[in-house]
Amino acid sequence: MRIKICGLTRSDQTTAIAALAPDLLGFICVPQSPRYVDPLQIQAMVDPLPPALTTVGVFADASLAVVAHTVKTGGLTGIQLHGNESLDFCREIKQNFAQTEVIKALRVRNAADLDQALAYGAVVDTLLLDAYHPHQLGGTGETLDWAMVQGFQPPVPWFLAGGLKPDNVATALGQLTPQGVDVSSGVERSPGDKDSQRVAAFITAVRSLDFVG
Ligand SMILES: O=C(O)c1ccccc1NCC(=O)[C@H](O)[C@H](O)COP(=O)(O)O
Numbered sequence: 729m730r731i732k733i734c735g736l737t738r739s740d741q742t743t744a745i746a747a748l749a750p751d752l753l754g755f756i757c758v759p760q761s762p763r764y765v766d767p768l769q770i771q772a773m774v775d776p777l778p779p780a781l782t783t784v785g786v787f788a789d790a791s792l793a794v795v796a797h798t799v800k801t802g803g804l805t806g807i808q809l810h811g812n813e814s815l816d817f818c819r820e821i822k823q824n825f826a827q828t829e830v831i832k833a834l835r836v837r838n839a840a841d842l843d844q845a846l847a848y849g850a851v852v853d854t855l856l857l858d859a860y861h862p863h864q865l866g867g868t869g870e871t872l873d874w875a876m877v878q879g880f881q882p883p884v885p886w887f888l889a890g891g892l893k894p895d896n897v898a899t900a901l902g903q904l905t906p907q908g909v910d911v912s913s914g915v916e917r918s919p920g921d922k923d924s925q926r927v928a929a930f931i932t933a934v935r936s937l938d939f940v941g
Contacts, residue, residue, distance in 0.1 A: 729901070730908035731934055732887060733927055734786065735763040735867055737920035742773040744924045748931050751908070752782040752806060756867070757790065757798050762919035763867060763912070770802030782806045782829060788865050789813060792820060799828065808833055808856065810866050819851045829853045833889070835860040836872055842880055849882035856910060859890030869913040871896075874903050894929035901937055909934055 734754030736742045742753065755770045756763040765773070774783045785804045787795055788811030795807060806829040809818060813832070822830045832848040833856040834841055845855055857877060859870035871891030880886070885907035888900060893914035901909070913919070915926040 729906075729934055729938055730885075730887070731931055732784065732889075732908060732910040733912075733915065733922070733930075734784075734889075734910055735761075735912040735916070735920060736773060736922060737763055737765055737769075738922075739773050739776075741922045741924065743776060745922060745927050746777050746781055748924070748928050750781070750927075750931060752784050753777070754784045754786050754808065754910070754912075755802065755804070757785045757794075758788045758810070758865065761865075761867065767798045767801035770798065770804065774803045784808050784829070784831065786810050786833075786866070792817075792824065795821065796824070799825065805829065806831060809852075810856075810858075815847060815851055818848060822851060822853070831856050831887070833858050833866070835865070836877070839876065842877070845880075845886075846882050849884045849886075852884065854884055854908075855882050855886040856889050856908075857886060857906075858910075867912045867919065874900055877904055880904075892930070894926055894933050897930060897933050898937060901934070 730751040732752035733750045783804045784806035786808040808831040810833040830852045831854040832852040834845040837860040859872045861868040887908035887910045888906040889910035892911045
């Protein structure tokens with residue numbers, strides 16, 4: 729099970745959280761977000777990290793040029809597309825970043841959204857299912873309707889996101905079988921201010937399930 733901790737904004741917290749051995753760290757490249765960090769801030773946070781850690785820039789309807797500049801300057805190894813990017817745009821991103829993990833996030837309201845997610849599975853490396861919120865793109869703390877997602881089996885690995893916390897992630901993984909989990913606000917004191925103890929509790933909760941049957 730891969731673990732992605734998303735929405736890091738501070739170097740000291742990023743280094744401390746990297747030492748807890750998550751698999752991916754996410755940096756929000758969406759200017760409207762309270763967790764936004766610019767390419768040079770990302771570079772400062774990513775530079776000291778072990779290369780095995782996948783470092784993901786999270787974008788929403790950014791241009792190819794902005795994505796390219798941020799990935800290069802920040803030294804990122806993953807791209808998450810969290811807006812209303814088309815299939816064609818996702819395909820173009822994948823063609824331009826062949827060595828980079830491309831993740832398409834879908835905010836799920838109904839079964840039609842899940843069907844749409846399956847289509848994106850043909851053009852990206854990984855999918856991420858997040859909760860829908862009418863006014864915010866991500867980091868909302870809202871949970872998905874897990875029952876609706878049961879049986880979701882895309883052609884590529886997928887992450888469960890949306891409202892996960894140290895004390896509900898085991899329940900979620902008892903109902904669903906994603907290849908990864910993503911958390912942001914469930915391990916924060918306030919937007920962008922990560923609590924290492926909560927991150928450690930989240931990682932322990934997930935890793936302890938890796939040893940169960
Ligand atoms: O976190 C943000 O502020 C954000 C803003 C704009 C687009 C995406 C954003 N976050 C993307 C993520 O991958 C979050 O981890 C995901 O939405 C889950 O968040 P949470 O429900 O708080 O765990």
